[in-house]
Amino acid sequence: MPALLDRRQLLTAVAASALLPVAALAQNSGTTPVAVAGKPGEIPEGMKLPLLPQLESFPIWPEGKVPGSAGVAAKEEWILRNPKDGDPNDTAAMHVTNPILMVQRPAKPDGSAILMIPGGSYTRVAVTRSGSSIDQTFAGSGSTVFIMTYRLPHDGWAAGPEAPLQDAQRAIRLIRHRAKEFGVDPARVGVAGFSAGGHLAGWLTESFGRETYEPVDEADKLSTKPLVTGMFFPVMTMMAPYAHETSVKNMFPKGGTDEEKRKISLEFNLPADMPPTFLAHANDDPAVAPENSLILFNALRAQKTPTELHLFEVGGHGLIENGKDLPHLALFETFAKRHGLWK
Secondary structure, three states, X not given: OOOOEOHHXXXXXXXXXXXXXXXXXXXXXXXXXXXXXXXOOOOOHHHOOOOOOOOOEEEOOOOOOOOOOOOOOOOOEEEEOOOOOOOOOOEEEEOOOOOEXXXXXXXXXXXXXXXXXXXXXXXXXXXXOOOEHHHHHHHHOOOEEEEEOOOOHHHOOOOHHXXXXXXXXXXXXXXXXXXXXXXXXXXXXXXXXXXXXXHHHHHHHHOOXXXXXXXXXXXXXXXXXXXXXXXXXXXXXXXXXXXXXXXXXXXXXXXOOHHXXXXXXXXXXXXXXXXXXXXXXXXXXXXXXXXXXXXXXXXXXXXXXXXXXXXXXXXXOOOEEOXXXXXXXXXXXXXXXXXXXXX
């Protein structure tokens, strides 16, 4: 059984460290290192360990049906995020071209499901291949957890900033389409997103009333509306002064107008029937200003959307104090139970 990556390791770098130098490890069969960015043929000592096999997984899009791929030259690769430590489970997906859902099955399923969306500043997708204590926590509550990778706008997809939203909409539909196979109640599907993944989770949640891609099969007849959403230290706005600039630059690599940024800033586009939304942030977050959560909470509260915000005094970007996780996941569980995700 591969060792699980703890939440402290997983979360401390999902946005703030997305642009830290890392050696890119290309993979041919998922285990053999074949290239290192910047130093061809040289593999640092910490990268000689093979990447762990990923969880059970399946593609979000049928082969050849990824929208807007004409002219995209990106080549997907998985990297070790910290080559010096050499942890084969501390990974990230770069230049995603084939988004997938990885499945963490619960020992005692209760019929609920969670679409889990990792962060990475829209630079990469900071996702562990063999599972983390976060998805294990959700699975321990009875949920079948689907961890997604998603395409990144800076790779030149025709949909531009909406490429990851297309993937998220397709992902939640696919979970519902295959609900019987996974023992899931299609009415009890929630979403949880972290950092930039929090933005994508919120964006998915507020966009259930519009289509972002042409249907490709029967799954696309299903709803994209989650039952409940959790947003943890989320990027939320693309507007100054509280925007996370790295995320903005990656969403608009050629620069974006204020109008374009407003379209993907969550506070300006909330539907009246927005699903219940939980927020957690730390007041000392050095990467994503807590105003991202405060502004969204106030907007949700003003329109009487069921919402809850936990703003911790300390916790940084990742909600960790003195090396220990804050109780944000337990608080989300209480909120989600109140709204029917867990029983």
